Structure formats: C-alpha cells, structure tokens
Amino acid sequence: MPDEADHSTRLVERVAPTVLTLVSRARCWHGEDIVIRVRTTAVPDDAAVELKILVVGSDAEVDSVKDLKITSGALNHTYTIDWKAKGVAAEAREFAAVAIITDPALTSRRSPSFFVDRAEPFFSG
DSSP states (O other): OOOGGGGOOOOOOOOOOEEEEEESOSEEETTOEEEEEEEEESOOTTOEEEEEEEETTTOOEEEEEEEEEOBTTEEEEEEEOOOTTTTOOTTOOEEEEEEEETTTTEEOOOOOOEEEEOSOOOOOO
16 A cells, blocks of 8 residues: 555645736727726736737727726726727727736736727618
8 A cells, every 4th residue: 555645745836827818899889898808817806907908010009997906816897999089090990908917917918809990880871
C-alpha cells in the first residue's frame, strides 16, 4: 500500500489574474445600446475598471467610461452609442472595447469587433 504522505502535498501557486472583454452585438446603429461585458478571474471585488472604445485599425480612442467596479468577477455595462459630438472619422465603421483594471494592473485584449452605422438609414420606396 502506498504511503499516504506522498499524496498530501499541496501546490502553493496563485491563480493569475485575467480579464476578458466582450460586446453584446456585432452591428448596431448610432443611438442604440450595447452591453460591454467584462469577465475576470482572481480580481478582487470593487476593483476599478475603465472601459475604452477604440477604432479598429487606427487605435484612436472614441470614448471611455471610468469609475466602474467589478463585482463577483463580472461587469455588465450598458453603453449608449452617442458619438455625434466626438469627432469620429467618417470612414470609421469598426470598433472594439478594452477594459483596464488598475489593481491588479491588467488590460484586456480587444473585444471582438462591432460595427456601427452612424448615418441615418435610407430606404428606397
């Protein structure tokens, strides 16, 4: 019979903190809402989060949302796309979100891209 002491060792390793950012929609119109979802592991509750919206391909920042908090490893923030006064380049259509956590210092990869149609829809009739 094997010695039970051989199986009673424990690993003393910390789980590395991670962060993931997702968006609820792949395409939307100016003025609509999307939900930016942030998921974390090994990040304490009430950790400060900043969300940034970036133009894909140029890294130009369109907007940021500060003073958000992680609760139970998650954040679901409803964001209204209202960029008429932001000076976004007319040809920009593809965007992504990034989450930045200050403690521990983490920055997520870009979310999957989402497309925003900022012009009023035109329907022929």
